[in-house]
Amino acid sequence: QVQLQESGxxxxxxxxxxxxxxxxxxxxxxxxxxxxxxxxxxxxxxxxAYIYYSGSTYYNPSLKSRVTISVDTSKNQFSLKLSxxxxxxxxxxxxxxxxxxxxxxxxxxxxxxxxxx
Amino acid sequence: xxxxxxxxxxxxxxxxxxxLTCASSTxxxxxxxxxxxxxxxxxxxxxxxxxxxGNKHSWTPARFSxxxxxxxxxxxxxxxxxxxxxxxxxxxxxxxxxxxxxxxKLTVL
Numbered sequence: 001q002v003q004l005q006e007s008g009x010x011x012x013x014x015x016x017x018x019x020x021x022x023x024x025x026x027x028x029x030x031x032x033x034x035x036x037x038x039x040x041x042x043x044x045x046x047x048x049a050y051i052y053y054s055g056s057t058y059y060n061p062s063l064k065s066r067v068t069i070s071v072d073t074s075k076n077q078f079s080l081k082l083s084x085x086x087x088x089x090x091x092x093x094x095x096x097x098x099x100x101x102x103x104x105x106x107x108x109x110x111x112x113x114x115x116x117x
Numbered sequence: 118x119x120x121x122x123x124x125x126x127x128x129x130x131x132x133x134x135x136x137l138t139c140a141s142s143t144x145x146x147x148x149x150x151x152x153x154x155x156x157x158x159x160x161x162x163x164x165x166x167x168x169x170x171g172n173k174h175s176w177t178p179a180r181f182s183x184x185x186x187x188x189x190x191x192x193x194x195x196x197x198x199x200x201x202x203x204x205x206x207x208x209x210x211x212x213x214x215x216x217x218x219x220x221x222k223l224t225v226l
Contacts, residue, residue, distance in 0.1 A: 037163075037217075044206065044217060044218075044219050044220045045155075045157075045163065045206050045208075045217040045220070046217060047208070047214075047215040047216065047217060050215075058213040058214065060214065060215075061214060062118075094162055094163070100168075100169075102151035102153075102168065102169060102210055103151070103153060103165070103168035103169060103172075104153060104155070104165045104168070104208075105165055105174060106165075107162040107163055107164070107165070108162065109162050110162050
């Protein structure tokens with residue numbers, strides 16, 4: 001069974017860049033769509049971006065100017081970079097997979113990123 | 118800004134049936150929005166239940182079903198169990214973008 005694991009700093013300073021990596025195990029990163037989704041404490045889910053294994057990307061229009069998503073098929077990983085962070089970017093960040101681009105199946109357990117000086 | 122609206126909270130008795138809905142600010146929800154439904158329990162990651170309106174994952178209990186109802190996407194839970202108490206989120210696709218609903222807190226009481 002596919003498993004996803006987020007990794008990265010749990011604390012980022014305001015105005016800096018948040019960087020997270022999702023490692024895929026138990027399956028290949030090929031032929032799937034890979035997403036980042038976040039959830040501020042006590043609030044709902046927000047889709048950030050997704051990428052096809054070939055490199056095609058789709059971004060949330062409200063975050064597009066600050067977000068970069070990339071994939072490294074050799075390492076079975078995909079990554080998120082969110083620049084110029086503020087306290088509003090404090091959230092649990094999840095990585096997730098989907099086969100068709102219109103579905104989700106597997107999710108990581110999530111990682112809390114706090115933006116604070 | 119596209120908004121996806123769900124009931125903030127619903128309560129159902131064990132063994133009962135409840136329908137959660139998901140509306141789009143752009144108009145009627147159709148199969149072209151590929152509605153997805155997720156269940157999230159406190160402290161856990163969301164779990165996918167339904168994709169493309171009514172398709173279940175292999176792990177989705179049979180008592181969960183998805184449909185289109187009155188211009189909205191709908192998730193119906195039949196024979197509700199205590200373990201179904203959770204937050205439920207819908208997701209709609211708008212071309213290349215995706216928007217989650219605000220979630221419905223389902224209480225089993």
